[in-house]
Amino acid sequence: MSRPSVPRRGVLRGALGAGALAATAGPLAACAPGPTGSRPQKLTGTPGASAKGEITIWNRSGDLFKVFDAAIDSFRRAYPGVKVNHQAVDIDAKLANTLITGADLPDGSFWDDAKIGSQAEHLYDLTDLIAPYRKQTSPYKLSVNTVDGRIYGVPWDLDPGLLWYREDLLEDAGVDPAGLTTYDNLLEAARALKEKNPEAAPIHMDKDPYLGQLWLEMLANQQGTSLADANGKVRLDSKEYRAILSWIRSAVHDGLVTHTEYLKQADIAALEDGRQALVPWAVWWSFAPQQLLKKTKGKWRATQLPAWTPGGARSGAMGGSSFIIPAKAKNPELAWLLYEFLCFKQPGYSTVYGPSSVYPDGLNTSVPSYTPARRADRPLFKPQAAFGGQDLWKVTVDAAATIPAAAPIPAWWSKSVDYLGNNLQRLLSGSMSPDDVIDDSTRKIQRNLVDRA
Known part of the structure; x- marks a missing residue:
């Protein structure tokens, strides 16, 4: 990377x-x-x-x-x-x-x-x-x-995936970062931030299909799964992916999502002006406060990702x-x-x-x-x-220690973005449901990529 x-x-x-x-x-x-x-x-x-x-x-x-x-x-x-x-x-x-x-x-x-x-x-x-x-x-x-x-x-x-957050904004909204232990807690924190600032859409979700799918796989890896298993079988139709996609839909429905391209102008503006305060992303997001964010440099902190279930893994790999x-x-x-x-x-x-x-x-x-x-x-x-x-x-090595094992990455993964990555964007825009994303992506990946491989 x-x-x-x-x-x-x-x-x-x-x-x-x-x-x-x-x-x-x-x-x-x-x-x-x-x-x-x-x-x-x-x-x-x-x-x-x-x-x-x-x-x-x-x-x-x-x-x-x-x-x-x-x-x-x-x-x-x-x-x-x-x-x-x-x-x-x-x-x-x-x-x-x-x-x-x-x-x-x-x-x-x-x-x-x-x-x-x-x-x-x-x-x-x-x-x-x-x-x-x-x-x-x-x-x-x-x-x-x-x-x-x-x-x-x-x-x-x-x-490792980490949760990056604006310490000053969370404190002002009465949110304790130590309490962000599950993804439900993360939604609650985003609602508190939005109540404090109605213009806020606190959680970053990416508008780029490739990075969006890479991010989705980080969340899946947290739960010990991935787009395909060790034998190449597509396993998108699962409770783990359904949990992630349903969580995304809830965040979108409640107006809690800043849907922008990674560190492009609109993304940086939302980070700097306080509309965006929660970034679940890989450790390499650390570049942003060091090099790109001028107004808010020094205000960002990191903690481990929330878990999908109490006691679950607090990180997944993204890259x-x-x-x-x-x-x-x-x-x-x-x-x-x-x-x-x-x-x-x-x-x-x-x-x-x-x-x-x-x-x-x-x-x-x-x-x-x-x-x-x-x-x-x-x-x-x-x-x-x-x-x-x-x-x-310390935050990063603690997170790294919790990352579950995965399966080898299939040769067709990048091409699957044409289906899953694009459908994830449709979910974010409200034109697809979680079941639509799963059904349509599974069918097309199987037919156009796996069966032809």
């Missing part, structure tokens, strides 16, 4: 999908087709400190490239015999075709979680190498990188990326050595997430998927003035 410049995931379509991290792409959850043809190669060996050789590594251009460049310098010091050619590449345009043709392949690449499952036959099976870290890695990140019980991506970032090693890479063992260093070793992950020339207070638009890197007593990024000095690290 590349960071700021309307954010790292600015108009982020991604972390999960057709073009994620940087500003194009993504989805959550379901099953991708498993490997076909010859059995994918396993990568089992880990070179030692005296390893020698040369590797080419692809990353997206922009701020994340600079962050990884600094971390790779740290790797070079730890492994002086390994030469790393770090290249900024349009991964969304190049990587899939390169994997298929096998020509001019990198030894490793950054990639959206949503794309890994559908390309497993062209990737190294990393299951044995990740085994020592498996118990301490986010179950969600392992699940979206797994096809037929084998792991094909090195889990990197975790993008994510990992690292892959092509099955035809020239030096796959050295690529693994680099990714092991960045994701599972010190000073690798602290160099990525800690203070840098790009992010002086640390990279705070996601957290590591590796649990030992998310220690509450060893924050990798610092409190921000944009959040009134709140310890955003």
